[in-house]
Amino acid sequence: MLHRLIPLLLIIAVTLFVAFNFQSIRRTIVYKLDISGDPTTSCCDASTVAKSDGKFNEEASTATYNNKVIDYPKTSLAYAYSESLAQNQDNNQTVLGTTNPAGEEKWIDISLDEQRLRAWEGNRLVMEFPVSTGLWAPTPRGTFNIWYKTRSQSMTGGSQALGTYYNLPNVPNNMFFHLGYAIHGAYWHNNFGHPMSHGCVNSPLASAAQIFDWAGPTVPSGQGAVRATAENPGTRVVVH
Numbered sequence: 001m002l003h004r005l006i007p008l009l010l011i012i013a014v015t016l017f018v019a020f021n022f023q024s025i026r027r028t029i030v031y032k033l034d035i036s037g038d039p040t041t042s043c044c045d046a047s048t049v050a051k052s053d054g055k056f057n058e059e060a061s062t063a064t065y066n067n068k069v070i071d072y073p074k075t076s077l078a079y080a081y082s083e084s085l086a087q088n089q090d091n092n093q094t095v096l097g098t099t100n101p102a103g104e105e106k107w108i109d110i111s112l113d114e115q116r117l118r119a120w121e122g123n124r125l126v127m128e129f130p131v132s133t134g135l136w137a138p139t140p141r142g143t144f145n146i147w148y149k150t151r152s153q154s155m156t157g158g159s160q161a162l163g164t165y166y167n168l169p170n171v172p173n174n175m176f177f178h179l180g181y182a183i184h185g186a187y188w189h190n191n192f193g194h195p196m197s198h199g200c201v202n203s204p205l206a207s208a209a210q211i212f213d214w215a216g217p218t219v220p221s222g223q224g225a226v227r228a229t230a231e232n233p234g235t236r237v238v239v240h
Contacts, residue, residue: 042137042180043155043200049176054150054224056081060169065188067163073187077152077170080209084151084173087213087221106215107236108183110201112139115193117183117203119211127214129207132186132196136164139199139239144177146215146234150225153184157198164198172205173212177237184208 056078063072104122111118112133119127133139136158153174158164172185183201185208186192196202203211215235217228228234 043157043171043182043184043198044153044176044180046176046179049148049150049153049180050227052148052150052153052225054152054174054219056152056224057154057169060154063169063188064165064167066158067160067165070188072169074170077172077187080172080205081152081170084209084212085222085224105236107238108211108215110139110183110237110239112141112240115195117201117207117211119214127207127211129204130193131183132189132192132194132202134197134199135195136197137199139197139201140178140181141239142178144237144239145228146175146177146217146237147228148176148225149212149215149217149219149234150174150176151212151219152224153182173203173208175212175215175235175237177234177239183211183237 058078061072061074063070104124107120109118109120110116110131110133115131115133117129117131118125151174152170152172155168155171156166158166166188168188172187174182174184176182181199181201183203185205186196186202187205189196189202190204192202192204217226217232217234219226226232
């Protein structure tokens with residue numbers, strides 16, 4: 001009698017597993033086959049980024065990720081923002097605990113296969129940490145330069161029908177390297193090392209803060225945003 005129940009029990013077990021892990025399974029399939037159907041291809045529109053002043057939005061009180069209202073660490077984000085705003089504008093020379101007396105080029109390497117970011121000064125590794133790159137839309141491959149930086153940025157996109165809608169205020173330490181694609185801090189998940197984004201490079205908050213101060217262009221003290229210029233160039237970013 002028991003052996004007759006085994007197939008039924010297996011079906012029930014598989015059904016329960018799929019039900020409880022539906023979002024994770026769907027994300028894996030989407031990533032492998034690149035068939036999300038989500039219309040969002042980067043966190044921000046480039047023209048909107050170019051007008052951003054990078055100021056902290058004090059009025060924002062909630063955050064939404066994948067259609068769900070999530071814990072929004074407004075107080076800690078506001079404190080980190082104020083600390084960043086008051087920094088000495090020459091602080092990026094030593095922020096990673098090292099000097100660069102030889103003037104070696106700073107550059108950032110992002111491996112999509114490894115889901116890791118490495119910061120270099122010439123051939124010397126100065127920082128490394130896991131990231132989350134594009135799941136619902138691919139992170140662009142190529143060689144770029146950071147063209148705009150904002151201390152804080154609101155990001156909205158995704159699809160409510162697909163369960164990927166997000167409305168995230170005060171995303172910290174944004175380094176836009178190609179159109180609306182950025183390296184930035186992420187407070188809405190802690191799954192670094194696995195694809196999670198709509199094309200941007202999600203980074204742990206502390207790591208994003210460090211590399212934001214280290215990378216060019218330098219954001220002047222008291223300002224929330226800066227655009228790269230010949231005199232204040234953006235750090236090279238290689239995505240592969």
